[in-house]
Amino acid sequence: MKKSSLFYHPNEQIDLVQSIFTSITDHYDFLNHLLSFGQDIVWRKKAVHNMRFFSTMKCLDIATGTGDIAFATAKKNPFASVTGLDFSSAMIQKAIQKQQKRHHSSSIQFITGDATNLPFPNDQFDTTIIAFGIRNIPDKKKVLSEMTRVVVPNGVVLILEMVSQQNHWIQRLYQWYLCSLLPSIAALFSQNKAAYRYLGESILHFPATNEFYRLMENAGLQKIRSIPLTMGITRLFIGTKKV
Numbered sequence: 001m002k003k004s005s006l007f008y009h010p011n012e013q014i015d016l017v018q019s020i021f022t023s024i025t026d027h028y029d030f031l032n033h034l035l036s037f038g039q040d041i042v043w044r045k046k047a048v049h050n051m052r053f054f055s056t057m058k059c060l061d062i063a064t065g066t067g068d069i070a071f072a073t074a075k076k077n078p079f080a081s082v083t084g085l086d087f088s089s090a091m092i093q094k095a096i097q098k099q100q101k102r103h104h105s106s107s108i109q110f111i112t113g114d115a116t117n118l119p120f121p122n123d124q125f126d127t128t129i130i131a132f133g134i135r136n137i138p139d140k141k142k143v144l145s146e147m148t149r150v151v152v153p154n155g156v157v158l159i160l161e162m163v164s165q166q167n168h169w170i171q172r173l174y175q176w177y178l179c180s181l182l183p184s185i186a187a188l189f190s191q192n193k194a195a196y197r198y199l200g201e202s203i204l205h206f207p208a209t210n211e212f213y214r215l216m217e218n219a220g221l222q223k224i225r226s227i228p229l230t231m232g233i234t235r236l237f238i239g240t241k242k243v
């Protein structure tokens with residue numbers, strides 16, 4: 001994988017992302033905790049803390065991966081019904097295995113599906129969330145409009161994502177970490193070093209905060225804000241569906 005992610009055709013990028021996540025399933029949780037120095041757990045908790053349940057008591061976790069957001073949501077909100085959706089059936093299998101092994105709540109359902117074409121009617125969920133998923137999806141507008149479509153009016157849409165940095169020096173250090181150190185550490189544990197190089201690059205190409213706010217607004221969201229986490233390397237974007 002020599003090309004920068006900027007130069008992938010959208011269809012090529014979708015195939016690449018699907019093959020990456022299918023190949024790293026077994027190491028995904030361990031490497032996530034290692035490479036973020038355990039911060040990913042704190043970031044997910046913050047996201048779950050900002051969910052709201054007030055009408056259907058349902059939450060949709062899009063690009064659920066191995067299901068950590070879905071598990072944290074069900075733990076904090078035992079009354080809620082949670083659906084985890086991902087287009088990689090290998091990831092969904094791993095999430096189901098975790099649910100069975102660790103006796104996680106049976107109020108969670110895991111399904112395969114595409115974030116850009118959600119298999120639900122309008123106005124179904126109180127909260128939709130996508131964590132560390134949207135940066136790998138070329139059609140971000142479509143993901144945001146689908147997330148907005150399936151929440152009830154006043155429902156909360158959350159996007160948790162690692163983002164690029166504005167400060168020149170932090171950006172240079174971060175770039176070295178993401179493009180050199182991170183793939184090398186990942187290579188010690190996973191065969192797929194290129195996957196982690198690609199994932200690092202995709203963080204650097206994430207839209208600036210104001211640009212992302214505009215995408216959220218155009219998708220039909222209001223009261224848009226974001227919370228910077230761990231010196232701003234990750235951001236929790238929050239919006240509410242217009243009534």
Ligand SMILES: C[S@@+](CC[C@H](N)C(=O)[O-])C[C@H]1O[C@@H](n2cnc3c(N)ncnc32)[C@H](O)[C@@H]1O
Nearest residue numbers: 021063064065086087088091114115131132133
């Ligand atoms: C970095 S993982 C994040 C997993 C999880 N949300 C977490 O917090 O760890 C990104 C996930 O997005 C999924 N994904 C990427 N594009 C997708 C799409 N178009 N529809 C559904 N899932 C997608 C991948 O299969 C992968 O499991």
